[in-house]
Amino acid sequence: MRKTLYLKFVLGYLIFGFFGFLVVATFVSSMTLEHLKREKADSLYKEATLIANTYASDLYSSNVSLEEVKKQLDALSTYLSSQIWIINPSGRIIMTTETPLDVEHESRVENFDSTITAGSFYTVGDFFGCFQQEMLSVFAPITSNFKVQGYVVIHIPMADIRASSESLLNISYIMLVIFFLLSLIILIFFTEMVYLPLRKITAATEQYAAGNLHYEFQVDSEDEIGYLSASLSLMASEIARAEDNQKKFIANVSHDFRSPLTSIKGYLEAMLDGTIPPELHEKYLGIVLNETERLTKLTNSLLTLNNLNMKGMILEKSVFDLNSVIRSTAASFEGTCQQKHIGIELLLTGDRMPVLADKSKIEQVLYNLLDNAIKFSHPDSAIRIETNEKHGKVFVSVKDSGIGIPKDSLRLIFDRFYKTDLSRGKDKKGTGLGLSITKEIIQAHNENINVISTEGVGSEFIFSLPVQDNEA
Secondary structure (H helix, E strand, O other), X not given: OHHHHHHHHXXXXXXXXXXXXXXXXXXXXXXXXXXXXXXXXHHHHHHHHHHHHOHHHHHHOOOOOHHHHHHHHHHHHHHHOOEEEEEOOOOEEEEEOOOOOOOOOOEEOOOOOHHHHOOOOEEEEOOOOOXXXXXXXXXXXXXXXXXXXXXXXXXXXXXXXXXXXXXXXXXXXXXXXXXXXXXXXXHHHHHHHHHHHHHHHHHHHHHHHOOOOOOOXXXXXXXXHHHHHHHHHHHHHHHHHHHHHHHHHHHHHHHHHHHHHHHHHHHHHHHHOXXXXXXXXXXXXHHHHHHHHHHHHHHHXXXXXXXXXXXXXXXXXXXXXXXXXXXXXXXXXXXXXXHHOOEEEEEOOOOOOEEEEEHHHHHHHHHHHHHHHHHXXXXXXXXXXXXXXXXXXXXXXXXXXXXXXXXXXXXXXXXXOOXXXXXXXXXXXXXXXXXXXXXXXXXXXXXXXXXXXXXXXXXXXXXXXXXXXXXX
């Protein structure tokens, strides 16, 4: 494709040049010759008419002598670079500027016919066999007493007109060559601005197709090609990131499944081979049960996340009181909060806050955020849940004063299985999917969720929901 596209453009350029020269050599050549011939004929006809109305007319009126007319016509012939004849209607040559006067020997144009011009005032040819070369002959009638007494005929070689035409054509050829060379700028522009960037883009697509998604290239352009290259590079980086995330996802899933399975297998084998005495079986069976619950929770979280990612997921939206859901969710953590000596403060806008959303999924969002806040809060601290209504939306904030999130981890906390280094010691049973599920739910509602956190100070998660004016 790279060579074909460029060769097509070069071939088009050469075809353009070829047809340009062809047009100049044929159409322009004939048009120029025809134009010069008609222009010369018009000019000579004016001169012939002037001679017919003055010198020739006076000659037939016997007002001037033949010698005087010959002298004047010779001067005009030299000026016009042409031959001037005076001919009777019968074809007898009265006078010609090419030969001296000879009244004793009569010269005649055989088969002379003044209608040869066919309604025009000039003709092209050998003038009834009088010339060896092609001539342009212009007729002007000499009239006296309303009768044609003769004709003034001016001859000029067509070779002279063709020479003038060719000189003009040479100028046209030179201009065409100059234009053709200047048009190379278009070819150079195409090469630099289109072809070379397309080669880079094509090479990049070949690398991406071969699986090298980390291949880097750059096109320094601010037009559509630059936008295309930037979009292609972004697409490749996103695909590479998705591929890396997929690998991490599989690794994390394998790790999170393998750890409890290894524990379960180890404890059961130890109980079977007697390493763990029967009196301790109940204790270790409890540990095995906890590990199976962890596996169940992980499996359910994966299924939930997979369902949320399915295209065309249908939300069971309804109008419900968000404040009531917040209160009931907070109440479900009462026992856990008492154990850790953590308080929950509710700063809710109004008695009721009707919203249009999927109630069960919003309950899951609140549960995940509150569970994380309690999990990473210090004992004897407080968690604040606050709502604020602005511009037809309610913004829900869940803020703790716990360990916080490192700055370099903020953009990754919504990724699947991601856990910060600070959280690993505190969240041994966590799956790393809670915040991913939370983000997917909020985005499914076409809303946003953000986080503000300072390490060692605490974290605040804020998400939005549309307010419904009339609660169903």
